[in-house]
Amino acid sequence: MxxxxxxxxxxxxxxxxxxxxxxxDGAASSGLTPAAVLFPIVDRExxxxxxxxxxxxxxxxxxxxxxxxxxxxxxxxASPLETALRETEEEIGLSRSRVELLGYLPxxxxxxxxxxxxxxxxxxxxxxxxxxxxxxxxxxEVPLSFLLDESNHQRHAVHLRGALRHYFAMPYxxxxxxxxxxxxxxxxxxxxxxx
Numbered sequence: 001m002x003x004x005x006x007x008x009x010x011x012x013x014x015x016x017x018x019x020x021x022x023x024x025d026g027a028a029s030s031g032l033t034p035a036a037v038l039f040p041i042v043d044r045e046x047x048x049x050x051x052x053x054x055x056x057x058x059x060x061x062x063x064x065x066x067x068x069x070x071x072x073x074x075x076x077x078a079s080p081l082e083t084a085l086r087e088t089e090e091e092i093g094l095s096r097s098r099v100e101l102l103g104y105l106p107x108x109x110x111x112x113x114x115x116x117x118x119x120x121x122x123x124x125x126x127x128x129x130x131x132x133x134x135x136x137x138x139x140x141e142v143p144l145s146f147l148l149d150e151s152n153h154q155r156h157a158v159h160l161r162g163a164l165r166h167y168f169a170m171p172y173x174x175x176x177x178x179x180x181x182x183x184x185x186x187x188x189x190x191x192x193x194x195x
Contacts, residue, residue: 003041003048003144005102005122011191012103016080016117022187024180025165026111036083036117037070038099039184041144043124049141050185051123053092054175056137066177068184069094070116080104080117092139093130098123105187110180111165118184142172147185148192 013020040051052066069088077083085096105118129139146152147170154169156178168186169178177185 003148008041008120008192009102011188011194012105012120014103016104017106020106021109021115022106022183023109024111024183025167027109028113031113032109032115033113034073034117035071035114036073036077036080036087036119037068037184038084038088039068039105039118039120039188040088040094040099040123041102041120042141043122044141048144050144050147051092051094051129051139051141052175052177052181053131053136054138054140056133056135065179065181066175067181068118070119072114081119084117084119084121091132091135093132094123094127098127100124105184105191108180108184108187112180114180116180116184118187120188140175142175142177146170146172147177148189150189153182153186153189 042049042051053069054066069091070084071087073083081101085099088094089096099121102120102122105120108116108118131139152170156169157164157166167179168182169176170182
């Protein structure tokens with residue numbers, strides 16, 4: 001299924017979010033590390049997909065988890081867009097020239113101490129990816145229609161650091177998409193429903 005890109009653009013923020021945020025269970029209100037990710041929507045003939053990665057098992061943060069390409073803001077990054085594109089090139093080798101900015105989602109504040117700006121971009125084939133073997137164990141695509149279908153959104157809970165935390169998950173084949181990645185997908189889903 002193809003998503004209406006004009007409708008998608010309308011539901012997104014036109015600039016990096018200023019104060020609008022999705023706050024994960026257990027997220028602090030201050031002292032968060034600024035970060036940005038690319039939410040890459042691939043324009044495939046058979047329908048739009050979302051390009052995701054599985055992080056390597058030895059990483060300090062979010063080891064083995066499914067994630068969007070992205071990471072911490074560096075001092076010379078001019079904007080969240082610059083951070084997301086730089087990190088995407090570093091992690092999966094996707095050239096920024098293949099990414100068309102569609103817009104932004106609200107900040108996503110994680111229980112692990114990050115304030116993430118999701119940058120939504122359209123990726124038009126053909127393109128090449130080369131995973132950084134230190135950070136990325138796998139690159140794969142999931143149909144956008146699957147991720148936006150609320151019947152595929154599961155609600156889970158876990159006791160963590162003495163408190164009950166709730167999170168979304170979207171299992172797809174052998175992949176368990178959950179936590180911040182699933183939360184950002186849910187954020188897009190909710191904005192599309194309202195628009």
